[in-house]
Amino acid sequence: MAEWKRDLGSGLVVLVPLLVTLYAIAWLFSFIAGLPLxxxxxxxxxxxVVTLAVFAGALALVGTATRTAGGALASGWLDTAINRVPILRVVYNASQLAVETAVSGDAELKEPVKVTTWMGARMTAxxxxxxxxxxxxxLxxxxxPNVTTGxxxxxxxxxxxxxxxxxxEAMTRLLSAGFGDRNRAPAEVAADD
Incomplete structure (x- = not known):
């Protein structure tokens, strides 16, 4: 039963952000394509082409606005508001992290490691x-599951x-609160216990 739940959780971790992203893109495209202009x-x-150009212009405008004091304040308010909604915050933070990683490359998170903390607990860093x-x-x-803090x-x-x-793999495990961890061989699990 536990393996079935883990498989279901892993599937949700992969499909829900993908479906939400595709839906958001389709909605945004339809919205821009429906503008009077x-x-x-x-x-x-x-x-x-015009729809994509309007979208690129909106991205540039929002990007410029977020570098101002008012834009940073609005962005912080939006993050706080979304992080108060239980399921939405996971999808939002996962999407935000994916975009930040794609835009900035791997300069921020070089490689995952394990650190033993208090009482022998191993934690991902x-x-x-x-x-x-x-x-x-x-580190x-x-x-x-909110990996934008730490x-x-x-x-x-x-x-x-x-x-x-x-x-x-490490980010998937963290974002899914452990449910999206890859299945390991029984020998690996026994060695950890």
């Missing part, structure tokens, strides 16, 4: 590629355990 264009190809003056590694340890920790390199996970 765009809606009067009869030629389908021209209509698609990510290398930042930075070090302190005394040689400690700076980012995100919270789950802790920046300084750890002795000897206390950092490498993993065979990719950034995507």
């Amino acid at each position: 765009v809606g009067v264009i009869e030629e389908p190809l021209v209509r698609v 990510f290398k930042t590629g930075k070090r302190t003056d005394d040689g400690r590694m700076l 980012f340890m995100p919270t789950a 802790y920046v920790i300084e750890v002795d390199p000897l206390d950092v355990e490498p993993t065979d996970e990719t950034v995507e």
Whole structure:
């Protein structure tokens, strides 16, 4: 029964953000295509090009606005409001992280590692590629399922355990609160217990 629930949870982790993203894109495209300026264009190809141009212009406008004090305040308010809605916050944060990772590349999250914290608990963290003056590694340890918050920790390199996970695998586990973890061989699970 537990394996069935895990499979269902893993499927939800993959499909829900994908379906929400596709729906949002379709809705946004239909909305822009229905604007009075765009809606009067009869030629389908021209209509698609104009719709994409309006979308690109809106992205540039919003991007410019968020770099102002008022835009940063509005963006912070929007993040706070969305993070109060239980299911929406997971989808929103996952989408936000995916876009940030795609736009910024892998410069922010270099590779996942394990760090043993209090009472022997192993936690997932990510290398930042930075070090302190005394040689400690700076790691980012995100919270789950809201991975946009977390802790920046300084750890002795000897206390950092490498993993065979990719950034995507570790982020999937964190965003799904553990339900999206990959299935491991029984020998791997026994070694962890």
